[in-house]
Amino acid sequence: MGNQRKVLAVVSFINQAIGGWISPCFAAISNMSGTSSGNGLLHLNDVEAGLSKDNADLDHHLDPDAGTSDPFDIAHTKNAAPETLKRWRQAALVLNASRRFRYTLDLKKEEEKEQRKRMIRAHAQVIRAALLFKLAGENQIVSGAPVALPSACDDYKIGLEQLASMTRDHKLSALEQYGGVKGLSGLLRTNLEKGIDEDEADLLNRRNAFGSNTYPRKKGRSFWMFLWEAWQDLTLIILIIAAAVSLGLGIKTEGLKEGWYDGGSIFFAVFLVILVTATSDYRQSLQFQNLNEEKRNIQLEVVRGGRTVKVSIYDLVVGDVVPLKIGDQVPADGVLIAGHSLAIDESSMTGESKIVHKNQNDPFLMSGCKVADGFGTMLVTGVGINTEWGLLMASISEDTGEETPLQVRLNGVATFIGVVGLSVAVSVLAILLARYFTGNTEDPDGATQFIKGRTKFDDAFNDVVKIFTIAVTIVVVAVPEGLPLAVTLTLAYSMRKMMADKALANTDTQVRRLSACETMGSATTICSDKTGTLTLNEMTVIEAFVGKKKINPPADSSQLHLSVVSLLSEGVAQSTTGNVFVSKDGDDVEISGSPTEKAILSWAIELGMKFDAIRSESTILHVFPFNSEKKRGGVALRRDRNKDMNGRNICCPGLLDRSDAEVHIHWKGAAEIVLAACSGYLDSNGCLQSMNEDKEFFEAAIDEMAANCLRCIALAYRLCEQEKVPSNEVSFDDWVLPEDNLVLLAIVGIKDPCRPGVKDAVKICTDAGVKVRMVTGDNIQTAQAIALECGILSSAQDVTEPIIIEGRVFRALTEIEREQVARKIMVMGRSSPNDKLLLVQALRKGGDVVAVTGDGTNDAPALHEADIGLSMGIQGTEVAKESSDIIILDDNFASVVKVVRWGRSVYANIQKFIQFQLTVNVAALVINVVAAISSGDVPLNSVQLLWVNLIMDTLGALALATEPPTDNLMHRSPVGRREPLITNIMWRNLLIQALYQVTVLLVLNFRGMTILQLEDDGNREHAYKVKNSLIFNAFVICQIFNEFNARKPEEINCFKGVTKNYLFMGIIGFTFILQIIIIEFLGKFTSTVRLDWQLWLVSLGIGIISWPLAIVGKLIPVPKTPVASYFIKPFQQCKRSRDA
Secondary structure (H helix, E strand, O other): OHHHHHHHHHHHHHHHHOOOOOHHHHHHHHOOOOOHHHHHHHHHHHHHHHHHHHHHHHHHHHOOOOOOOOOOOOOOOOOOOHHHHHHHHHHOOOOOHHHHOOOOOOHHHHHHHHHHHHHHHOHHHHHHHHHHHHHHHOOOOOOOOOOOOOOOEOOEOOOHHHHHHHHHOOOHHHHHHOOHHHHHHHHOOOEOOOEEOOOHHHHHHHHHHHOOOOOOOOOOOOHHHHHHHHOOOHHHHHHHHHHHHHHHHHHHHHOHHHHOHHHHHHHHHHHHHHHHHHHHHHHHHHHHHHHHHHHHOOEEEEEEOOEEEEEEHHHOOOOOEEEEEOOOEOOOEEEEEEEEEEEEEOHHHHOOOOEEEOEOOEOEEOOOOEEEEEEEEEEEEEOHHHOHHHHHHHHHOOOOOOOOHHHHHHHHHHHHHHHHHHHHHHHHHHHHHHHHHOOOOEOOOOOEOOOOOOOOHHHHHHHHHHHHHHHHHHHHHHOOOHHHHHHHHHHHHHHHHHHHOHHHOOOOEEEOOHHHHHHHOOOOEEEEOOOOOOEOOOOEEEEEEEOOEEOOOOOOHHHOOHHHHHHHHHHHHHOOOOEEEEOOOOOOEEEEOOHHHHHHHHHHHHHOOOHHHHHHHOEEEEEEEEEOOOOEEEEEEEOOOOEOOOOOEOOOOOOOOOOOOOEEEEEEEEHHHHHHOEEEEEOOOOOEEEOOOOHHHHHHHHHHHHHOOEEEEEEEEEEEOHHHOOOOHHHHHHOOOOOOOEEEEEEEEEEOOEOOOHHHHHHHHHHOOOEEEEEOOOOHHHHHHHHHHHOOOOOHHHOOOOOEEEHHHHHHOOHHHHHHHHOOOOEEEOOOHHHHHHHHHHHHHOOOOEEEEEOOHHHHHHHHHOOEEEEEOOOOOHHHHHHOOEEEOOOOHHHHHHHHHHHHHHHHHHHHHHHHHHHHHHHHHHHHHHHHHHHOOOOOOHHHHHHHHHHHHHHHHHHHOOOOOOHHHHHOOOOOOOOOOOOHHHHHHHHHHHHHHHHHHHHHHHHHHHHOOOOOOOOHHHHHHHHHHHHHHHHHHHHHHHHHHHHOOOOOOOOOOHHHOHHHHHHHHHHHHHHHHHHHHOHHHHOOOOOOHHHHHHHHHHHHOHHHHHHHHHOOOOOOOOHHHHHHHHHHHHHHHHHO
16 A cells, blocks of 8 residues: 555656646546556666665765865865765855855755656656556557547647647557658648748747747746845844844933934844845846756757758747757657667656667657667657656756855865854953953943943943944854855856857857866866867868779769769768758759768769759668767668669679669778778779779878878778568668678868967967867878877977877777876877777876867767866767766867866956955954954944955955956966965965054054044044044955955056956945945944044055055065965874874
């Protein structure tokens, strides 16, 4: 019964999720006992739960940070185990968890998401089981029962429910009843070859009838939610309570007119902090929503009106014809029209990692799955919420964030500062209370504030509340909840600027993981593809050899026998995943496909190839899709004997007799690999020649073309006897195409010029200490020539192994040898995706921070393994994009360099902000502590400290965390994984500024009355307020001036480029104007008085001295060994001795 209840719970959940349409089935199940069906479903869930646990254990075992003693020392959050992420959260001192952890991964929600995924994945089985139970109970299950013809739906002869039911339950009988795919296309008014028309009215009708390819998403949080979260800071709540008590006591003792100022001013200051915090966070959340929307908006190819066009996944409609190739995501539910070796990874929907082969016996395709192998075309039958994927996405669409290594480390810094601040606050509280109750605290007039037995309870209570408020405010200032958030703010700002900056219009990127941009700043090596990244990806056939004859120009068919042209045309047309669209008048020809395919198709068209005629006159029997491991692809086809594609008889002198052989097998791929499988070749006259004597000629031709930076592709074919061809579709799936005794038809050289500016980009990386390595599947000579042209290799004389190496050689090395060789490699040719993965692993083990580019499905493991995976937006498959961290939309290497620049900018900006914030923290804490211990009073009260906190926490982050990158960033070495966040230079700068501020302000605190000649003032309380107002004003102005110093921690000129940063100048101006308003007009709230112009000049003078002081400070040399290491070493030695 327990199992039955679980099944019912699952069905109930799904029933609610999908609108209650399985309620009748639910009733049928409820009358059943807990039989094998229920147990089977539970077993599936139990197995999945077990797998999840095993995977978590495995992740923990492999987690390099799992054994470290410091919970904040996480170098790589990309694949960090949940235990590691929990550990640092538990170690953090947090007074406002909702704010501190807002943009980190919500571990609880992530766990709930996985549970919900498992339940929704299982719902298809539950629904099918429910229907079977219901039908069985009514004795309606009849083998081969006819399917009722669908009722009309508006302009279509099939309804939404019939389509959804057929696809969801994989009803092959229903599809056959509709007349197969062809009949179904007629019901949907779709041409299987040309697709639907690009008519807006037709598209609108289809959306109205069958829905759009979108799903409902949870709305983002409103501004009021951010306000609610911002005030839930424990310290702010304590301050609000203190303000309320102060307000009540003030009104009681002094009346409403004068008594509300103290409490009201704290209320106002707290409200201002909450408002600014909520506004900042709300704007940031909107930025994240835009980034996530970009991530989901996949561009895909569809066939409309006979043309292959690119559309957004959201624009897909029922009836669309979609080509699918390896690495694509199935964009909607559908039925297979035709395909070859099509294998689908359905793990995203079923939870099982089994690859399913699709054919006419199993033609149903589920949205959200990935194409693991082969290619084909599908007819869309279900979109959006009418698919299982849409239901899943609608349920889990809320993004739960992520954390970055810098964010984790900053939480460690924030925790350390918070502990210090809390200790200081408790100490100040204890000292002030002790001084007060022992009668050592005096008011401005010199009278003792507390006299035992004389002081009224209300007065004493009010004084204690003020003391308590000061202590809490110190905690507010000391615990920097905004410090980790500054990372997210900087990253989000960097993303927006990278996409919006006109200067970066050619360097479009899409960031999938925020941490990648940060990690990119630490990259020490970039393993880059050649094609499309270092080159333009604009390919043209510029050389061609047919036999031993070089065809010049390469597309001159008059130099070739008709039989050769026919075989070449046949091989090119049938072994391509591209397409050729010819307009009705024949003048306009559009070619689609990969750049290599387009180049070869264009060449064949110029030779005289009639693409559609060839495709229609010959029948494809079996396809071996191009494989990046084998570097070639093949196709078996049946055609009319002894006729070309136009039906003309062909006379082939010297050619093998083809009268008994109707099956041709065409191969196309890397020239030297295809050549190795050839035993003969056709000369330009169509005569068959032996390869034995002429193989060296072709090898030399390939080497010569490769040395000229050409990609060499060979086309070959062979005949296959009819009896060796499988007779049924099942046998075809296991048939291995013969790849020996081939006849070479042609070798073509394809030119793909280097991108303009790529040499400069490579040089920038080299100067910045980032080593660029080329990893390509091309011939080693081609790779060498391109590397020399791009500047990756300096000269041909220096090129020796292992600087330039073939993938097979690297693959054959032992693991230790690979680690030793990897650092020396500059170019790897003829590499497979697995070679790229091995190289990435070897480099990372050697301590490198590795960025790797990839575009193919097989690149996914390397992209996942690398510290930063960069996929290509144009040529990249959806599988590659999902495994990557950043998508380079224009496939340009210069964009990769820009990401490095912005990544370094993020790190530098965070360091600037830390330096600024620590300076304020140290100065404010020391001033208040020293004053409290010595005099029993503090010069900076709670409202003033809240204003300082606002300048420091939110406005300071906005000003410093949004500094644009400078060229100077690319003239320094990458920041190592374990380098301290606070460098010696930062310690020097902040200690000099903090020491200056503390010294000046404490002198003013203790000797200010004399220095300012206020002792003669008849009103001692007013004189006291003037002194404290000057201290507060000078302290704030010191922070304003110090913000300029923080901009350039290492450079003498801190004003360079400041006028171009409008946000920084705006915040500085806004802060200064508000300070004037506070001092001159809001004195009642801040317990200050107006200052005359002389004291304003004194304040400005104190602030401006920080500039020359910073210049002098930057001339002081600092040791290379981090200061932190001197404190850490004793602890590490102690720990090691204890462990020993």
